[in-house]
Amino acid sequence: MIEQLTQIFFSLLILSGIAALLAFLIEVAHAYIADYGECQLSINNEKELTVKGGSPLLFTLMEEEIYIPSACGGKGSCSLCKLKVVEGGGPVLPTETPYLCQEEIENNVRLSCQIKVKNDLKIEIPEELFLIREFNVKVDRIEELTHEINGLHLTVQNSEEGLNFKPGQYAQLKIPKYTKTKQSEYRAYSIASAPKNKFDIRLLITKVPSGAVSTYVHDYLKKGQDLKMTGAFGDFYLRDSDRxxxxxxxxxxxxxxxxxxxxxxxxxxxxxxxxxxxxxxxxxxxxxxxxxxxxxxxxxxxxxxxxxxxxxxxxxxxxxxxxxxxxxxxxxxxxxxxxxxxxxxxxxxxxxxxxxxxxxxxxxxxxxxxx
Ligand SMILES: Cc1cc2nc3c(=O)[nH]c(=O)nc-3n(C[C@H](O)[C@H](O)[C@H](O)COP(=O)(O)OP(=O)(O)OC[C@H]3O[C@@H](n4cnc5c(N)ncnc54)[C@H](O)[C@@H]3O)c2cc1C
Ligand code: FES
The missing domain is CATH 3.40.50.80 (Nucleotide-binding domain of ferredoxin-NADP reductase (FNR) module)
Structure with missing residues (x-):
């Protein structure tokens, strides 16, 4: 009996190993061999873009300076990067299903960080996202507020207007690749400064144990350093009302x-x-x-x-x-x-x-x- 169970266990182990190897080879093939060539992106039936296939839709749009909200850096865990893929998106992926309700699936809502651009796509994006810009920012000051929260003061460099935002909205801060990351990373941070100060942006950043971006901000970032910031995003902002x-x-x-x-x-x-x-x-x-x-x-x-x-x-x-x-x-x-x-x-x-x-x-x- 024990011998049979051991045999079953090892057979399962070998099968899992083969499946993992095949999945790995498919990923490698996708990354290095598959050439999807040029694809057409039709946006809101208004804008036509010719893009290089092969990357997730979120990053392809970013290359075209169209910034979709994203807090997790494209890891498929924040669900903020939803948009409508009207044609060409293929079936909903297992990595998307936990974040999509039935109504969203029926309305072609998808996670743009999970869909790879492999063919022509027809998509719909809320118009206000076209107003979002990427800014060069310089670290003006880093302030230790508590043992785990730093205030990060940034000055917007390359804009005549500065960052327009509603009180409560957030920006995405991008950090360069460093010893603890494989590539540059970005995360969402709520803006803590007054909306009237469009050039002086303050963020409050809590250090998360082993967190890629928060560790960089706390332990590596220096005054005077240049970073990229995108914004402003989000529908969490102060509403007009009498209440x-x-x-x-x-x-x-x-x-x-x-x-x-x-x-x-x-x-x-x-x-x-x-x-x-x-x-x-x-x-x-x-x-x-x-x-x-x-x-x-x-x-x-x-x-x-x-x-x-x-x-x-x-x-x-x-x-x-x-x-x-x-x-x-x-x-x-x-x-x-x-x-x-x-x-x-x-x-x-x-x-x-x-x-x-x-x-x-x-x-x-x-x-x-x-x-
Ligand atoms: C709309 C929005 C606004 C935000 N505003 C702020 C803000 O103003 N200030 C701020 O500090 N953060 C804010 N965050 C969180 C921030 O975007 C990052 O998630 C956080 O800084 C962790 O990123 P990281 O790269 O350091 O960690 P990651 O490398 O992303 O995560 C490392 C590990 O830590 C876990 N983890 C991630 N976040 C937390 C957490 N908060 N506590 C405990 N474990 C965690 C992850 O699950 C993962 O296992 C906001 C998030 C959203 C969605
Ligand atoms: S970017 Fe976070 S889930 Fe897509």
Whole structure:
């Protein structure tokens, strides 16, 4: 019996080995032998482009200076790079299915980083994406805000206009290839500066263990260095309405709210605005002076920080717990508010569940998940 099981085990092992080898050979053939020649890209039935086949659609469009949102650098994990492939896309790939609902599949929505340009394609792209530009930026300053978050101050170099963005939107920062990466990489970072400052852009970047881009920013990037940045992207931005505003953030999720608060101040907006900010300990609190200044300059602004792991020596007088505790305690059931949530996906999910229980309609809740 044991002998038979061992035989089955080794047969399966050999079969898996052969399958892996074949998959590898197909990839090598695709990369080095397959020549897809020139392909036609028809965009929105308006624009015709002749492009070199063989690369993912996302990168092919980038070469043509058409920038599709992407936070993961084309790894197929953020799902932001969706667009419509009306003709020529072939069947939906297994790497796409986890990110597409049935309605999207029926409407030809695809992940542009997963589809390779192998033949002529007919695609549809939202018009506003044609306004997105790539900028040369210079590192003006790197500021250590906490033990794990740096403020990165960038100056836009090659533009008369600078970066136009709405408060809350994000940019994609591109770093060069270095010892920990195989190629240049880019990731999404919310803009933390005032929209009126189109040439001075600030990002808040949390160091992620073994993270390609965040490690580069924290450990390798130097003042005066040149980088590329693309933007602005995203539909997480401050909406015009008469409702009160509730902002909920953890960690560097504070970034878009600093931009929104500057915008509120610069435009004399008087809506009641509350910022819930949650983190672990007092040393995780960031940009406190800036936030305090809003408490004095904005007539209707309240800041409510909460910490989950304070020690006696911290002499913390504020609230203790998580941001969800603040929702439980301070959000009035069925209140007329616009809620903006930004930070780790689990936090965003917990807040949304609680807000739904409090009767806040889904259409009044906007969020950005840092994943
Ligand atoms: C719209 C949007 C806005 C964003 N804004 C900001 C921002 O303002 N500031 C900021 O710091 N980040 C922000 N992010 C996250 C950022 O884009 C990167 O995902 C993050 O910096 C990690 O990139 P990396 O190259 O360092 O790590 P990667 O090399 O991409 O990842 C390395 C490993 O870490 C894991 N990982 C990735 N992100 C995290 C994380 N946040 N926590 C724990 N593990 C992680 C990955 O699953 C992977 O296993 C934003 C993301 C989105 C989608
Ligand atoms: S770029 Fe992130 S999933 Fe396509």
């Amino acid at each position: 009160d505003i509730l902002m909920i953030a953890t960690g560097s999720g504070l970034a878009p709210f600093l931009s929104m608060l500057h915008h509120i101040k610069d435009h004399g907006i008087t809506r009641n605005t509350v910022l819930f900010f949650g983190d672990k300990a007092t040393e995780d609190l960031l940009c406190m002076e800036e936030i305090s200044s809003f408490e004095t300059t904005l007539p209707n602004f309240t800041f409510k920080p909460i910490l989950s792991r304070v020690k006696d020596k911290d002499k913390w007088k504020g609230e203790k717990g998580r941001v969800t505790d603040l929702i439980e305690k301070h959000v009035v059931r069925n209140s007329s508010i616009d809620v903006y949530i930004c930070g780790a996906p689990v936090m965003v999910k917990s807040c949304m569940d609680l807000l739904a229980k409090k009767g806040i309609p889904e259409e009044c809740i906007m969020f950005d998940k840092f994943e």
